[in-house]
Amino acid sequence: MLKHALAxxxxxxxxxxxxxxxxxxxxxxxLDVAEYHRPYVALWIEQDNQHITDLNVWYDLKMxxxxxxxxxxxxxxxxxxxxxxxxxxxxxxxxATRAVGTHTVNFSRDSAALKPLKAGNYELLxxxxxxxxGREILRIPFSWPAQQTQVARAQGSSELGRITLTxxx
Amino acid sequence: xxxxxxxTALALALCLPLSANAHRAWMLPSATVLSGEEPWITVDAxxxxxxxxxxxxxxxxxxxxxxxxxxxxxPAAKAPAHPRAQLQIFRPDGSLAQPQFGNTGRYRSxxxxxxxxxxxxxxxxxxxxxxxxxxxxxxxxxxxxxxxxFAKHVPKDAEQLQVTETSSRMEVxxxxxxxxxxxxxxxxxxxELVANTHPNDLFAGEAAKFTFLLDGKPAADLKxxxxxxxxxxxxxxxxxxxxxxxDGAVSITWPQAGMYWLEAISSQPIKNPASPxxxxxxxxxxxxxxxxx
Numbered sequence: 001m002l003k004h005a006l007a008x009x010x011x012x013x014x015x016x017x018x019x020x021x022x023x024x025x026x027x028x029x030x031l032d033v034a035e036y037h038r039p040y041v042a043l044w045i046e047q048d049n050q051h052i053t054d055l056n057v058w059y060d061l062k063m064x065x066x067x068x069x070x071x072x073x074x075x076x077x078x079x080x081x082x083x084x085x086x087x088x089x090x091x092x093x094x095x096a097t098r099a100v101g102t103h104t105v106n107f108s109r110d111s112a113a114l115k116p117l118k119a120g121n122y123e124l125l126x127x128x129x130x131x132x133x134g135r136e137i138l139r140i141p142f143s144w145p146a147q148q149t150q151v152a153r154a155q156g157s158s159e160l161g162r163i164t165l166t167x168x169x
Numbered sequence: 170x171x172x173x174x175x176x177t178a179l180a181l182a183l184c185l186p187l188s189a190n191a192h193r194a195w196m197l198p199s200a201t202v203l204s205g206e207e208p209w210i211t212v213d214a215x216x217x218x219x220x221x222x223x224x225x226x227x228x229x230x231x232x233x234x235x236x237x238x239x240x241x242x243x244p245a246a247k248a249p250a251h252p253r254a255q256l257q258i259f260r261p262d263g264s265l266a267q268p269q270f271g272n273t274g275r276y277r278s279x280x281x282x283x284x285x286x287x288x289x290x291x292x293x294x295x296x297x298x299x300x301x302x303x304x305x306x307x308x309x310x311x312x313x314x315x316x317x318x319f320a321k322h323v324p325k326d327a328e329q330l331q332v333t334e335t336s337s338r339m340e341v342x343x344x345x346x347x348x349x350x351x352x353x354x355x356x357x358x359x360x361e362l363v364a365n366t367h368p369n370d371l372f373a374g375e376a377a378k379f380t381f382l383l384d385g386k387p388a389a390d391l392k393x394x395x396x397x398x399x400x401x402x403x404x405x406x407x408x409x410x411x412x413x414x415x416d417g418a419v420s421i422t423w424p425q426a427g428m429y430w431l432e433a434i435s436s437q438p439i440k441n442p443a444s445p446x447x448x449x450x451x452x453x454x455x456x457x458x459x460x461x462x
Binding site: 065066067069070071072073076077079080083084085 | 206348461
């Protein structure tokens with residue numbers, strides 16, 4: 001189920017963010033559950049429902065014999081679009097799971113992740129799946145490259161909190 | 170208890186998944202889309218009325234547990250007239266793997282497979298043979314077996330002799346990592362499914378296209394039945410009844426995520442001087458998993 005809660009506003013003045021060309025803030029919500037495991041999270045970019053590039057995959061990298069990879073398929077859209085064809089771990093994409101809170105990831109236009117982006121309209125996808133928990137996927141449209149700073153948000157309702165995408169010109 | 174009768178029924182169910190008593194043989198994998206290094210699956214195999222419920226007999230498989238012996242039944246006296254099913258487990262490169270941790274219980278067999286090669290695996294149970302009905306000394310007899318053994322077992326001058334060529338195939342597909350195509354190649358023997366849509370890339374709300382072949386040729390006007398798991402918890406069977414087009418193709422739009430059982434049966438008269446059969450009956454069944462998008 002896709003939940004859209006989208007707000008796009010062009011900011012007149014440039015924000016004091018770092019030199020990141022694309023910045024994503026991801027809120028991992030605090031959940032009142034008896035058994036909590038940090039969610040697996042995949043961040044990637046699509047165009048017309050076609051996978052373009054992976055930004056990040058957060059999963060349990062430290063388990064022996066790579067057993068943490070066993071649950072990657074639970075992010076089933078990402079697994080279908082990209083994960084199943086990857087040789088893991090992927091440098092610059094694979095990363096450890098994150099704790100409850102808001103996390104910021106930055107990408108420069110020269111990074112391996114963003115280099116494939118030609119000018120056009122895209123969607124950021126954020127998919128989260130949690131052991132003994134649920135799964136949620138959010139989409140945020142954006143255009144690339146930004147003519148002016150674009151800020152777009154989506155609000156998750158279960159496994160994800162607020163996602164904020166900032167694209168700087 | 171009348172074990173003889175039951176064993177006969179079971180053997181028949183194995184040869185003809187949709188026999189008169191409607192017992193169906195099936196395999197149910199624990200997962201069909203897997204990630205990780207060398208993931209394991211476990212598979213249930215049974216013969217039952219209702220799909221995916223264990224309520225009649227195990228599907229007995231060579232190399233999986235011991236032949237079923239009921240309490241109070243003398244193992245030596247039981248009727249092993251019909252051999253256990255021959256399971257083939259194909260790795261993505263086509264080589265064969267063996268079932269592990271096999272067990273046969275009262276209602277089901279189980280076995281495990283470690284997917285130690287990336288790509289699509291196929292589990293298949295295929296049978297080809299003859300089924301003969303005839304009258305001998307005023308009594309109706311039934312024989313089933315390989316065509317080569319027909320003359321040995323069925324009297325030449327049998328009265329009311331009716332012979333049917335039977336062929337059945339039951340398949341399960343499982344993918345570790347990226348789906349692959351090698352094991353999807355048809356053998357061109359009996360009724361088979363050619364997956365235009367990969368069988369481990371099925372999603373609710375999307376249409377999948379499958380083409381059926383009978384002995385390698387498109388099976389037009391073939392009846393295909395698709396039943397979703399969970400029959401016990403609904404009033405209607407909600408089976409989808411489809412018919413293949415002139416190219417042997419059907420399009421199936423999956424109403425919801427879950428396990429599905431697919432069956433196709435073809436039955437037609439044949440004229441082959443080399444075969445005593447006047448009828449050819451072929452069936453294909455598969456257990457397919459559909460994921461939520």
